[in-house]
Amino acid sequence: MIGTLYFFALLGSTVAWGGAGLWSERNVRNETSGGSGDRCTCDAFLPSSTFPIRDLVVVEQTVGEISHKLDLEMGKLEDYEIKLTAYAEKIIQLTVEIEKMEKDPDAYNEAQMDEMKVEIKQVEALIKELQLSIRGSTTVFESLRVQITAIEVTLNRLEVTYDKNTVLLTRREYIKVQLQLEECERRHQELFNPNIGSCAHTGIIKVSKPIVSQLNAHLNSGYKFGGWGKDSKPVPDRESMYWYSGYTSGSIVDIRFYTNYKNLILRNHFQHHNLHSSWIGTGNNFIIRANTLYYQINSPFGLAKLNFTTMKYESRVIPGTSTKFSYTNSPNQNFDFAADETGLWVTYATEESSGRMIIAKINEPSFGVEEEWETSVYKPGVSNAFVVCGVLYAVRTVDIQTEEIFYKYDTKTKQESYLRVPFERFQDKYSNLDYNPTDQKLYMYNDGYYVNYHLWFNHTTKATVAPPLLLN
Template sequence: MFSVLLLLLVSPALAWIPIEDWESGNVTASEGDSGQCLCHVYLPDTTFPADRVEHMQQISKDMIIEVEIQMNKLVSYEAKLEVYLKDLSQLTLRVNMLESSTNKYIKLDFELLRIELREFEALVSQLKESLNVSSPLFDSLYTEIQNMTMIVNQLESYDKSNLEVIRIEFAKLQKKLEDCQQDQNFKPDMGNCNGTGIMSLSKPHVIQLNAHLSGSYVAGGWAKDSKPLRGYESMYVYGAHSTTRIYDFYLYSNYDKLILRTEFKRITCQIAWIGLGNNFAVRGHSIYYQRNTNEMCKNNVTTDRYDYRVISEASGSFSYAYYSNQFLDFAGDENGLWVMYASDTSKGKIIVAKLDEKAFGVENKWTTDVYKQLAGNAFMACGVMYATRSVDLTTEEIFYSLDTKTGEERHFSIPFQKFQEKYSYLDYNPTDQKLYMYNNGYYVSYNVKFN
């Protein structure tokens, strides 16, 4: 027999360790130098990790908050997804309708027909007035237009599947009008300046909101070429923004494309050629606009080539009453290309300058009696400058004219209705004798009646 000495190398905290931990491999035995038995017990860290537990609790709380945030996002995305899916289904339905048959009802088709019928009615009236005669042909055409309008309304209300019927009838009417215009016995008084000036304006013809479909795009304009190239007689140009800066122009081949917002070309101004002010004009397939306070800019639609000239006396202190930065106002009429501005020398009164289109420079100029800041806008027709001003919130008037041929000035009143109070653009076009207005983001036009 030999004596066994058991040495326990333990700490005083050993007493609370469960007995099963003694048997789990934390206890080892060995023989000492004197033959005694030595037991070695390996204990874990006896200090309780309170800081780690607190850290884990904080992480757990943060994770719970993050999960709630993500859940809320999922709920929001689900709601938006339902809206988008509904819009997509409606769009798909419309696309399928277009693909299946061109005879299906489309509301815009009826609206376009109404617009063109109104234009035909105005054209017949203009033909009759310009010839100052009574003819059974005019009466017949006018009756057909009225009947066509009734058919459009009836089809839209009761029989929306028979749009092709009215399209055929409409094509027949259009052919008759074309034949009427081409007949040598019927020559409308388009662009004829033998009268004594403007006598009246029609009621405003409100087309639609701008191509951006934005009510904030209040500064801008829309126009036709006052001296169009062959093949571009029906072209429209639009450019607008929420500020009086000019960044780009949109070109439409005809009226229908304008309504459908389908441009055949978009001209984005290079940084150095961004415009200021919105009273641009289109003439000879070039767009004339104001680049800086006194710089005239010209952009050729075909070549995208830019050019500019400086009118040194043009002042940046005088703009039209409704909008700022309208320092150079371009216009094209039966007699040529014009620009209107004010100077310190003229004490804020409008100066009319005739431009040489080839040299792109001032050819001649006249000083008017109109203080620019009191005028709503101005335009040229048959070499006569007309100025407008506000009467009330819904009424504007042409109150002044200057004939550049005779130098004669006149003060009078030709009132006309405004669509809304403020407008940033007013330009006459000699090819159709219409006044084009850009009123608070809407395309508006007037038929001009000369004396």
Template sequence: MMLLLLLVLSPAWAWIPVEDWESGNVTASLGESGQCVCHVYLPDTMFPADRVEHMQQVTKDLMLEVEIQINKMVSYKGKLEIFLGELKNLTTRVLILESDPDNYIKLDFELLRIELREFEALVSQLRESLNSSSPVFDSLYSEIHNMTLIVNQLETYDKSNLELVRIEFAKLQKKLEECQKEADIINPDIGNCNHTGITGVSRPMVVQLNAHLSSSYTFGGWGKDSKPARGYESMYWYGGYSSPSVYNFYLYSNYDNFILRSAFKDHDLPNGWYGTGNNYIVHGNAIYYQKNSPFSMSKLNLTTSKYDYRVIPQASQKFSYIYSDYQNMDFAADENGLWVMYATEEAKGKLVIAKIDEPSFGIENEWSTNVYKQLASNAFMVCGVMYATRSVDLNTEEIFYSYDTKTGEERHLSIQFEKFQENYVNLDYNPSDQKLYMYNNGYYVSYNVKFKN
């Protein structure tokens, strides 16, 4: 092989010592333009510098992938430990129930069945995550099936006694509801803003898997009416889907029926009124959600089943929260009323807060913030203050930013709270009970909010 070297040799050949060059392999001549041209004959064995560089990059990628997989295994180990602890507790409850079935009512049996279905979904999720089928998982499935059979058998014993207990339970429930109403009257902070902002968030209260009892329904939301009509103070709502498409909602008269998945009404959105995203709410006996075509905010009156929509020209469909696409409009409610948050191209993707005038269903006022929507997990309103969240790690979320619409003051915060699972698509504050409602990877999760008085 012959290389023409002009003045300096290529660095790729610098690894060959000069003393190893044979004089017969180097000749010199004068070029046509008078320049000196060296003819060097080098051996065919070349150092593969490009291959070494490629191997170094592949090694880095493999080390990163291994680290990611190790973190996943640690996360799965923690989930499995929690799961095994809950399964042990459930086994004890079934044994107690088997020894004395007359002291339990239908609700207890149904709750046990729901938990068993949840455990079955968790086992399936772990199997898919670990991409494994082993005797351990098969044994867990068998154990869950056997416990379900026991629960079904126990419920058939002594129906007369169960009916008496059910009547007594209904009386007790009525008394508890009366006590709850009195507690709401005694607590002056509910519905008021006698504080200077959020100082903390409680640990998550995981209610159960969604009403479809499927871990594939990762899109959706749940909660209570933030401004309930008289007689609907105890109502819960739910919407869950396997994609960002929004096409129906379920209503439950109270918490017990919500747990039992016994809806008193369900709304299937008609063609032309489908929505997208997950940041919808129920406020004033109406559901507010993001409509597809035209892109707009939409309203469904739950009493009259009347639909309405309003286009917000500056709202953009290009910007969404980090956990899910198509979450362009985020509806929120607080002690001051109804809000919608979105990003605009004029603001270069930063969140804009808009106050909704409920009677006219129009935009009353707007405030521009300095938080990029695509860097946030979600946002909610409390007493006219917007709070934005972001992910810290697999199990931790953080309220990192706030904007006060009354004063225009922005603050950078660090209020961390625990997640049940990594991804969530709906997070809303409800002023009627001062709780946060989260739809966390298919599970109903809620939090108590702590304020600085």
């Protein structure tokens, strides 16, 4: 395909493949030869703007290079898996031997103790070597993500400015490597972060670089309001489903569902629900949980839920809640729904709380408030918030490209504290930020783009077997 692209580049102009009306045929009387015959001529109508074919060639070459690197990384992951299994078996053996020694130390002589220390040191050396390899793979993934983000920006520019059909074949190849990277990262996470679903940690310690998936399904960065992500408590057969809802204003009028990540990227939805006129909502911090949309309504001002399995609609009013307090850069986000490992939450502020954020735990079947906690953080000073393992995390804007998780409130202990965990935005403003417990990622709707982040936690216990300590 690249050879074909260069051929068009040599012409100085490129026509849109499959485009209509670029060529016309006509028969002309051959009068120079006495009118005894006809000749066929073709007129080419080239577009007025030249398609930047070299940009597309560079993208294709980069996609090929990324695919090759990912093949190598997938091979490394398979090697890591084999080594981890062997190391775990060796650690279990050593642990059994150490327990025997501790129970009956007199039964072992000094030579046997020294031999055990040597074996432990050997395993520790192997683990350190593996850790270095793992860090190397993580660095490679981060580097490839940067390249893929740049490719996404280029393809979107070419699709919007020039011709979508011309870019289509290249985008399909791009989607393949994007899915390949997603699979590599998923395998990597399963091997080295098997704690998904666990709350045995003391909180967030790091946020990854922004992972840009796509410009929205409308292919329009003007759709600045909305959200996207995964169901935080998926019903059977919808575990891989994604959703998207975006608008040019703060209203919530419809939502699209995609069977998996690939179809999200291809903008190929399998369901598109338009909300009934009396169910239309507002604001941007809505979520999908158990195939149900939870969102804010203004008439009456309160909470709403719409179950897409039964199409049953419900609404609730929480007395005292105020329309005066929203996030810094997002009007009408008075209620902010969140979901974590422990259930469903909503945050808001009241006149009585003087604009300080209140956390409420929602009973999903009854759609009522079970318990409330008042924090000391002023909501208009917060750019967004989310909940992880019963802990509220508040975010604020630091500068034109940086956000910071700066505050947390633990509903279990009723303790609050300040922290500094910075992370990068892809575009200037965002309207939706939510945590999903099924993959421990943050999902952001950032000026029309689908963006997500990996999270790192300070785990207090490990799901894998830890190496034994050296004997004294």
